[in-house]
Amino acid sequence: MVNILNYEQPTKYIVKSSKYVDKGIPVLTAGKTLILGHTTDKENVKIVSKFNPIIIFDDFTTSSHFIDFPFKIKSSAMKLLTNHNNNDNIYFNFLLLKNLKYIPEGHNRHWISKFTDFKVITTKYEEKNIISSLLQNMDSLITLHQRKLDMLKNFKNTLLNKMFV
Numbered sequence: 001m002v003n004i005l006n007y008e009q010p011t012k013y014i015v016k017s018s019k020y021v022d023k024g025i026p027v028l029t030a031g032k033t034l035i036l037g038h039t040t041d042k043e044n045v046k047i048v049s050k051f052n053p054i055i056i057f058d059d060f061t062t063s064s065h066f067i068d069f070p071f072k073i074k075s076s077a078m079k080l081l082t083n084h085n086n087n088d089n090i091y092f093n094f095l096l097l098k099n100l101k102y103i104p105e106g107h108n109r110h111w112i113s114k115f116t117d118f119k120v121i122t123t124k125y126e127e128k129n130i131i132s133s134l135l136q137n138m139d140s141l142i143t144l145h146q147r148k149l150d151m152l153k154n155f156k157n158t159l160l161n162k163m164f165v
Contacts, residue, residue: 004093004120005055007079013046015039015072026071030058030078034065045070046080055081055094066094091136092128096120 015027020037025045027036048054053068057079064081081097083090100118122128 004084004088004096004122005081006084007057007081009076010046010056010073010078010080011076012044013071013073013080014076015074016041016043018074026069027074028056028065028067028071029074030056030063030065031061032063036074039072041072045072053090055090055097057081057097064094064097066091087125089125089128089132091132092122095132095135096122 017039020027021040022038024038024040025042027039028034029036046054047070048067049070050068053066055064056067056073057064059077059079081093083093100120123131
């Protein structure tokens with residue numbers, strides 16, 4: 001993976017206070033929760049966007065997230081990953097990373113000691129873009145249907161509550 005993704009230590013993006021607010025800059029963790037809360041601390045925000053996304057990688061659990069919005073972080077137990085080759089497709093590389101068959105051993109940091117040594121075979125840039133586009137469209141469709149399902153469940157619960165008061 002060392003020839004595919006570069007890493008950055010995130011220390012300068014750590015939020016100063018764990019007193020979170022409802023709105024502001026998201027504070028991230030690389031774990032399952034992802035967004036811990038928000039902060040008004042605007043110093044050293046990691047600036048990313050849909051046009052310049054990154055991957056956050058939990059160095060202990062090896063979980064990862066594709067991030068396309070500005071943020072701060074809770075701790076330095078993660079790596080910020082970007083493409084080694086600026087012209088590469090980062091979403092495809094995110095999928096590669098997510099699909100590596102690796103189970104973390106103990107409470108160790110894994111990026112430098114394990115993940116940089118993984119050898120992966122990739123395809124041409126054009127094929128990466130086609131695959132990424134297809135899978136991102138599928139993700140969007142799943143999200144849309146999940147929202148519709150949530151709305152239907154809420155509607156059903158509202159009807160049940162009105163029927164059986």
